[in-house]
Structures are given as structure tokens and as C-alpha cells.
Amino acid sequence: MNRLIGELLGRHVLHIAAGYLIVGWLIMQVVSVMTPALNLPDRVGAWVAVLPFVNLSQGVEQAPGKDDLQCEALPIR
Numbered sequence: 001m002n003r004l005i006g007e008l009l010g011r012h013v014l015h016i017a018a019g020y021l022i023v024g025w026l027i028m029q030v031v032s033v034m035t036p037a038l039n040l041p042d043r044v045g046a047w048v049a050v051l052p053f054v055n056l057s058q059g060v061e062q063a064p065g066k067d068d069l070q071c072e073a074l075p076i077r
Contacts, residue, residue: 024053 008014031048034040 024049024051 028045028049031045035042035044
């Protein structure tokens with residue numbers, strides 16, 4: 001279990017998931033306020049609630065691994 005958590009932290013998966021949850025919550029707040037003002041159907045909120053979770057799986061797949069984060073030192077002049 002510790003190895004799994006270490007791998008998730010190393011690949012920044014938890015950071016990406018937290019970012020998606022925060023942005024998704026913010027979008028839901030905007031939609032809940034704007035839906036009645038724009039006379040949009042109620043199902044718009046349901047679709048917007050699903051989209052962050054669909055995009056989360058793509059963001060997690062693109063998370064850089066430990067090997068992808070190699071930096072080269074700049075030469076000192």
C-alpha cells in the first residue's frame with residue numbers, strides 16, 4: 001500500500017486529481033448560478049457535473065512519471 005501511495009505521489013496523480021476537483025467544483029458553482037439566468041434546461045448541470053470526471057481520467061494518464069521529470073543543468077558561464 002505504501003508503494004502505491006508513493007507511486008501516486010511521485011507521478012503527481014493526487015495533485016492533478018485535486019486540481020480537477022477544484023476546477024470542477026468552481027465550474028459547477030458558475031453553472032448553478034447561470035443556468036436559471038440563461039433559461040437553460042436542468043440537464044445542463046448534470047452534463048457539466050460529469051465532464052470533469054471524464055477529463056480527470058485523461059489528465060491522470062498524462063501525468064508525468066519520475067523518469068519524465070529529468071532536468072539538465074544549465075552550464076555556468
